[in-house]
Amino acid sequence: MRYVKIAIAILIAIPLITIFYANRQIVELVILPETLESFIGLNALMGPVSVPLWGVAIGFLVLGLVLGFFWEWLREYKHRHEAVKGRQSKAELQAEVKKMKARENAGKDPVLVMVEETAPAR
Numbered sequence: 001m002r003y004v005k006i007a008i009a010i011l012i013a014i015p016l017i018t019i020f021y022a023n024r025q026i027v028e029l030v031i032l033p034e035t036l037e038s039f040i041g042l043n044a045l046m047g048p049v050s051v052p053l054w055g056v057a058i059g060f061l062v063l064g065l066v067l068g069f070f071w072e073w074l075r076e077y078k079h080r081h082e083a084v085k086g087r088q089s090k091a092e093l094q095a096e097v098k099k100m101k102a103r104e105n106a107g108k109d110p111v112l113v114m115v116e117e118t119a120p121a122r
Contacts, residue, residue, distance in 0.1 A: 019054070019057075020054040023052070023053040023054045023057065024052050024053070024054060025052070025053055026050050026051070026052055026053075027050070027051065027052070027053050027056060028048040028049065028050050029048065029049045029050075029051060029056065030047075030048045030049075031045075031046060101117075
C-alpha cells in the first residue's frame, strides 16, 4: 500500500512540477486596474506585488479550498445543530427512564431488580 501511495504522489507531482516550471515568469499583481486606481487609490496602500505565475495559481487554489471548506461548514450547521439537540434529548430521556425505574423498584429487593434489568425484553 505504501508503494501505491508513493506512485500516486509521483504521478501527481510530475505534471504539477511541469506546469510550475512552464509558468515561472514573474507577474505583477495590483488591487485595481489603473483606470479605477485614479478614482479610489487602493494601490497606494499596497503597491504592485511581483510573484511567479505558479504562485498566483497556488494562491487561488488554496483560497478556493478555504472558501469551499468554510461554505460547507456553514451549510452543515443545521445538521450539527440537530445532532446536538438529539444528544440532549437522548440524555434527558435516559435520565427520565432512570428516575422511573428507581420509582418502580423503590421497595423491591436489589437482587431481583438487577435480575429484571438484565433479563431480555418481552
